[in-house]
Amino acid sequence: MLGLMMEAPLTITALMRHALSNHADVEIVSVTADAPRHRCTYGDIFRRAGQLAGALADLGMRPGDRVATLAWNDYRHLELYYGVSCSGGVLHTINPRLFEEQIVYIANHAEDRWLFVDPAFLPRIESLRDELPRLERIIVLSDDAHVPATRLSDVVSYEAFIAGTDRDFRWPDLDERTASALCYTSGTTGHPKGVLYEHRSTVLHAFASALPDALHVSMRDALLPVVPMFHANAWGAPYAAVLAGARLVMPGPKLGDAPTLYELIENERVNVALGVPTVWLGLLDWCERERRTMTSLERVVVGGSACPPAVIERFRAVHGASVRHAWGMTEMSPLGTVHVLRPSLEQLPEAERARVEAKQGRAIFGVEMKIVGDDGEALAHDGRTFGVLKVRGPWICREYYKAERASDAHDADGWFATGDVATIDADGYMQITDRSKDVIKSGGEWISSIDLENTAVGHPAVAEAAVVAVPDPKWQERPLLVVVPKAGAEISREEMLAWFEDKVAKWWIPDDVVFVTELPHTATGKISKVVLREQLATLPVGEVERADRR
Ligand code: AMP
Numbered sequence: 355m356l357g358l359m360m361e362a363p364l365t366i367t368a369l370m371r372h373a374l375s376n377h378a379d380v381e382i383v384s385v386t387a388d389a390p391r392h393r394c395t396y397g398d399i400f401r402r403a404g405q406l407a408g409a410l411a412d413l414g415m416r417p418g419d420r421v422a423t424l425a426w427n428d429y430r431h432l433e434l435y436y437g438v439s440c441s442g443g444v445l446h447t448i449n450p451r452l453f454e455e456q457i458v459y460i461a462n463h464a465e466d467r468w469l470f471v472d473p474a475f476l477p478r479i480e481s482l483r484d485e486l487p488r489l490e491r492i493i494v495l496s497d498d499a500h501v502p503a504t505r506l507s508d509v510v511s512y513e514a515f516i517a518g519t520d521r522d523f524r525w526p527d528l529d530e531r532t533a534s535a536l537c538y539t540s541g542t543t544g545h546p547k548g549v550l551y552e553h554r555s556t557v558l559h560a561f562a563s564a565l566p567d568a569l570h571v572s573m574r575d576a577l578l579p580v581v582p583m584f585h586a587n588a589w590g591a592p593y594a595a596v597l598a599g600a601r602l603v604m605p606g607p608k609l610g611d612a613p614t615l616y617e618l619i620e621n622e623r624v625n626v627a628l629g630v631p632t633v634w635l636g637l638l639d640w641c642e643r644e645r646r647t648m649t650s651l652e653r654v655v656v657g658g659s660a661c662p663p664a665v666i667e668r669f670r671a672v673h674g675a676s677v678r679h680a681w682g683m684t685e686m687s688p689l690g691t692v693h694v695l696r697p698s699l700e701q702l703p704e705a706e707r708a709r710v711e712a713k714q715g716r717a718i719f720g721v722e723m724k725i726v727g728d729d730g731e732a733l734a735h736d737g738r739t740f741g742v743l744k745v746r747g748p749w750i751c752r753e754y755y756k757a758e759r760a761s762d763a764h765d766a767d768g769w770f771a772t773g774d775v776a777t778i779d780a781d782g783y784m785q786i787t788d789r790s791k792d793v794i795k796s797g798g799e800w801i802s803s804i805d806l807e808n809t810a811v812g813h814p815a816v817a818e819a820a821v822v823a824v825p826d827p828k829w830q831e832r833p834l835l836v837v838v839p840k841a842g843a844e845i846s847r848e849e850m851l852a853w854f855e856d857k858v859a860k861w862w863i864p865d866d867v868v869f870v871t872e873l874p875h876t877a878t879g880k881i882s883k884v885v886l887r888e889q890l891a892t893l894p895v896g897e898v899e900r901a902d903r904r
Pocket residue numbers: 539586656657658659660661679680681682683684685688714772773774786788789878
């Protein structure tokens with residue numbers, strides 16, 4: 355027997371309508387190329403989203419057409435999130451930090467018809483324009499006065515584009531399974547792969563992520579998404595904030611700039627911020643040097659790569675903020691787990707609590723999770739057994755967009771292999787030990803590079819650290835530590851290695867240390883071990899040993 359409830363499709367349009375009826379006056383603060391501090395409300399942006407939808411309809415946008423953005427976090431990008439998806443189009447957020455050939459590949463693969471760009475990226479597009487034959491028009495995200503001089507003929511400012519179009523755009527009634535957004539994820543081999551989100555999955559993800567034991571988003575919050583809107587939809591913050599009616603503070607092009615982030619947090623009384631560890635390490639170091647504390651910050655959601663316990667401790671001790679360690683993937687919309695301490699663990703001794711807090715957290719409702727061995731059999735949730743992490747749920751991609759062949763990450767039972775290796779403990783806390791391609795196998799046993807990196811970053815003289823496997827005649831592989839010392843700090847190879855002695859198993863201690871001035875990062879802010887391994891391979895024989903004495 356079926357139930358007798360009403361049909362009400364779960365669409366992003368419904369989120370927008372809810373916000374218009376219930377929190378139209380809630381503020382959005384943005385840093386943009388043409389305004390250092392722009393202020394508007396949800397009511398304003400949804401009205402302008404209607405104008406944008408009208409302008410796209412005038413150009414002949416058909417349902418499912420892809421509209422690309424190459425843009426930072428600000429109110430115009432938010433208008434695109436809603437204006438494009440709610441009018442039946444697919445918003446394709448492109449990561450401007452990708453290599454040019456990757457941008458060309460994904461824009462052509464997606465068959466983008468229009469591209470909305472931040473003024474700063476226009477010169478890049480100028481040089482790529484001839485390789486993007488399907489693109490019909492380029493719209494610069496500014497007013498007329500801030501469009502850079504260009505030799506391109508099909509360029510118009512966003513403000514001119516939406517001016518004068520229908521303010522009362524009639525939003526179509528969409529099926530909740532309608533595609534809403536597209537995001538490409540780049541693996542280490544092969545072309546980037548497209549993840550095609552839908553209205554329903556986006557709304558379900560927004561519900562689940564706003565819950566108190568997930569990101570905890572409410573109308574009392576001022577949210578600062580430092581994670582870019584081109585990185586897995588800024589972890590869903592632009593939808594969860596609209597659902598809950600939270601104030602949004604958007605850092606625009608300044609999202610890697612510690613003084614601006616500090617100033618935004620303090621002046622706008624931000625209490626929740628989201629971003630990758632690299633951003634927080636930079637901001638924490640800046641605050642330390644400038645002797646500043648962030649007085650309004652309550653919760654910091656850290657994900658994208660493992661959050662070192664030292665970061666959790668510094669936020670707590672210096673700024674009075676608690677870290678919510680989160681894990682997910684572009685393929686997962688992206689949230690999978692969030693770390694919040696279970697009440698039964700709150701009384702744990704400090705050292706023990708810190709050990710639990712380093713874990714990536716428990717599955718949020720909607721995500722099923724298991725670890726499997728080489729034979730595909732599920733492994734014990736004992737917090738020690740490592741296995742390949744698999745997930746399934748309604749906001750996890752079931753196949754890639756326009757994939758040439760079936761994905762080998764999906765199995766017959768609908769589980770998706772994440773490519774991460776993890777443990778799960780009896781309380782349900784999952785801990786990533788490595789990407790499967792980064793694991794270090796020494797004498798047949800796995801060593802967690804993340805554990806070693808977290809330990810290294812706990813040293814007061816270390817700004818950032820990475821651990822990679824190097825071939826070893828006896829043990830097959832051994833860990834090599836690569837360290838960026840903090841500005842002005844001095845540390846020797848011997849001191850660094852001694853730091854590990856009482857913190858990890860003896861056979862895990864890296865064999866050597868290389869000191870460098872910076873580590874290579876990927877377009878989404880993770881340490882790029884592929885590039886790092888290439889760089890290390892170019893060091894002459896013996897250089898690894900000498901490098902530490904630089
Ligand atoms: P992306 O799709 O670019 O967001 O990358 C997803 C991958 O980032 C995951 O499969 C993990 O390898 C890694 N990742 C994300 N969050 C974390 C985290 N909290 N700790 C460790 N790795 C993470």
